[in-house]
Amino acid sequence: MKPIQTAGVIGLGSLGVLYATLFTRALGKEQVPVLADGARIARYRKQGFWYNDAPCDFNYTDAAARTEPVDLLLFAVKFGGLQNAIETCRHLVGPDTLLISVLNGISSEEILGDAFAKAFKNKKVMVRYAYEFKDYEFGIYWDSWAIDEEKVRGYEEMKKLGDRWKTQPIGGEITWNWGSLYKFKSFEEVVADKDTREYVMEQIRNLHCNHLGGITWADFNEPEFRKNAEILQKAMGYRFIINEFSYPKEIKVGAQFPISFKVVNSGSSPFYYNWPVEVALLDPESHQKVWGKILEEVNISEWMPGDNWSVDEHKYQIAPPTYHIRKNISIDAPIAKGKYILALTVLDPAGMQPSLRFANENYFEGGYHPMGYIGIGESVADTRLNPDLFFDIQSDKSLKYQFKQPDK
Numbered sequence: 001m002k003p004i005q006t007a008g009v010i011g012l013g014s015l016g017v018l019y020a021t022l023f024t025r026a027l028g029k030e031q032v033p034v035l036a037d038g039a040r041i042a043r044y045r046k047q048g049f050w051y052n053d054a055p056c057d058f059n060y061t062d063a064a065a066r067t068e069p070v071d072l073l074l075f076a077v078k079f080g081g082l083q084n085a086i087e088t089c090r091h092l093v094g095p096d097t098l099l100i101s102v103l104n105g106i107s108s109e110e111i112l113g114d115a116f117a118k119a120f121k122n123k124k125v126m127v128r129y130a131y132e133f134k135d136y137e138f139g140i141y142w143d144s145w146a147i148d149e150e151k152v153r154g155y156e157e158m159k160k161l162g163d164r165w166k167t168q169p170i171g172g173e174i175t176w177n178w179g180s181l182y183k184f185k186s187f188e189e190v191v192a193d194k195d196t197r198e199y200v201m202e203q204i205r206n207l208h209c210n211h212l213g214g215i216t217w218a219d220f221n222e223p224e225f226r227k228n229a230e231i232l233q234k235a236m237g238y239r240f241i242i243n244e245f246s247y248p249k250e251i252k253v254g255a256q257f258p259i260s261f262k263v264v265n266s267g268s269s270p271f272y273y274n275w276p277v278e279v280a281l282l283d284p285e286s287h288q289k290v291w292g293k294i295l296e297e298v299n300i301s302e303w304m305p306g307d308n309w310s311v312d313e314h315k316y317q318i319a320p321p322t323y324h325i326r327k328n329i330s331i332d333a334p335i336a337k338g339k340y341i342l343a344l345t346v347l348d349p350a351g352m353q354p355s356l357r358f359a360n361e362n363y364f365e366g367g368y369h370p371m372g373y374i375g376i377g378e379s380v381a382d383t384r385l386n387p388d389l390f391f392d393i394q395s396d397k398s399l400k401y402q403f404k405q406p407d408k
Contacts, residue, residue, distance in 0.1 A: 008070040008092060010035045010063070010085045012049060015102045016076030020058055021051045023074075033061035033070065035089055069094030075101045075112070082108055086115045095123060109133060124169050124272055130157035139168035145212060146190075146200045148180040158207050165208035166304065169272055171236075174200065174214040187218040191228040198311075201235055205309035205316070209236045210269040239267030240303060240358045242369070243322070247342055249383055250375040256330045261344070261371075264322050265305045266359070274301045275346050275356060279329060280368060281376075282341040287364045287389075291335055295327050300346060300356075337377035341385070343368040351402030357393060365391040366398050 007023040009016055012034065023032040036044065041060045049056040069092050077085045082103060093099065101112055113136045116125045126139040131153065140158055144150035158170060175181070176190045184190045191197050203209065212232070220226050245261040259279060277300065280292035303323055306316025345368045348355035354367025362370050362385065370390075372383035 004071045004098070006031045006033070006068075006070045007072040007074065008033050008035050008061075008089065009074050009076060010089055011075060011077035011081070012044060012058075013076055013078065016074075017049050017051055017056060019074055019076060019102070021056060023072075024058065029057060029059045032059055033066060034058045035061055035063040035066070035092070037064065037088065038062050063088045063092065066092060068092075069097055071096065072098045072100065075099075075103065077103070079103055079108055082111050086111070090115075090119060093119065110135070113138075126169060126171070129153060130161055137164065137168055139164075139210075140170050140172070142170075142172035143175055143213075144179065145172055145174045145203055145209075146181065146196060147175065147178070150179065155203060155207070165210075165269060167272070169210040169269065170207050171209055171211040172213065174212055176214065187214055188222060188225040191218075191232065192224065197228060197231065200232060202309065202311055204232065204236050205268055208269045208305065208307075210272075211237060234359075235268055237267050237269055238265055238271040238303070238305070240265055240271075240300070240356075242344070242358050242360050245344070245371045247371070247374060250377075250379040251331065252377060253331045253333075253335050256328045258326065258328050259342075260324070260326045262322050262324050263303060263358075265303045265320050267305050270302070270304055271300055271356065274299045275349060276352075277325075278345050278347050278354075279327075280343045280345065281331075281335065281374070282343050282364070282368060282370065284339055284341055284373065287341070287366070287368070287370075289368070290340060291331060291333055293329055293332070294347075295325070295329070298325055298327075331376070335376050338375070339378070339380055340374055340376060341370045342372060342374045343370045345369060348401065353400065353402045355399055355401070357399075361387070361390055361393070363391055363393045363396070364389075365396050367396075 005027065007027060009020040009023065009032065012020065020032060020034055041062060044060055049058070073089060073093060075082065075085055099116070101108055109132065113133045117136060124139050126141040127133050128141055128143065130140050142154045142158065144154055174187065174190060176184050176187050181190060218225055218229065241264050243262045243264060247259045248257050251257040276294045277298045278292045278294055281290045282288060283290055304321065306318050306320040308317040310317050345354040346356035347353060357363065357367065358369050360369055364370055370385055372385055373380045374383065
């Protein structure tokens with residue numbers, strides 16, 4: 001979860017004043033815009049607000065004039081003003097904005113649920129508890145994993161969602177400083193405790209957890225913590241492993257040639273967007289892309305993990321399926337005769353750059369997984385790559401987002 005640095009409040013009833021005051025104390029006045037239109041702000045300034053017999057000094061902000069999204073947006077308006085509040089602040093909701101409503105009643109949940117679904121047609125929306133927004137196919141962000149006091153309304157409610165994890169992310173945080181985890185003084189201590197670590201692992205596997213915050217608070221330079229955290233990290237989310245990859249040693253420009261590979265998801269969840277898989281030719285010396293082609297009709301969001309986790313056997317009773325991809329492709333660009341490296345990657349559609357990595361050691365800095373040497377117009381004697389050429393996948397900091405403006 002992104003750290004909360006800015007919190008917007010819309011509505012200054014009793015709860016609005018309470019939360020605006022607490023947010024302002026925690027984050028600072030400039031980081032907590034109290035949002036309204038110009039006329040309402042004038043009324044706010046004229047009447048003033050008090051909290052525990054002290055005057056409130058709020059950052060009144062014209063919602064229409066602000067352009068930057070807030071990290072958290074709290075709705076504290078009356079029911080009749082909710083729809084207008086949503087429209088007033090719609091542009092202040094970014095992809096990581098946390099939305100909170102302190103309104104009572106089912107109707108407010110329906111209005112907010114409809115607004116979320118309409119606003120984020122191509123993004124995943126997550127709510128805190130599985131018993132909220134039951135009529136909506138939202139993901140869950142449970143912030144109290146492995147805490148006994150939250151098991152009933154957290155873990156058990158999420159279990160009731162059935163197969164929702166196949167299309168919506170299930171995640172949250174391990175908050176170590178309260179409840180049954182209060183005995184630990186740091187997150188490092190939480191994952192160092194074998195029983196707690198295995199309990200977290202059981203919940204990850206059973207709920208098909210996609211991500212867990214809290215790990216980001218810890219010190220990854222501490223070797224023992226790094227080892228324990230990696231156990232949990234490798235369990236959650238997707239973990240695509242290429243087990244086989246086959247192709248001819250020699251191909252000709254313009255002529256079709258077959259490629260085939262098998263992939264299995266040994267993680268706990270799918271990857272929730274159908275990003276394109278690319279086969280590429282790389283320069284054998286620089287490892288830079290020379291040519292690439294998107295594989296048609298390959299949907300990585302359908303690559304599912306196993307199910308029905310066994311604590312005793314430490315594996316899914318329903319094993320993850322193996323996906324066998326077979327394609328005939330051709331090089332549709334002028335490529336010089338010679339030896340190249342055939343590679344595989346997954347691209348982020350926003351900028352068509354390599355952004356998703358497989359859990360394989362054969363990896364080059366920049367996001368490509370080399371499969372072996374291949375000849376263009378000539379045969380290669382040995383397709384095998386020297387493992388010394390591979391780059392440590394965990395230390396690669398080169399992957400980035402790249403947004404391309406649409407053509408006018």
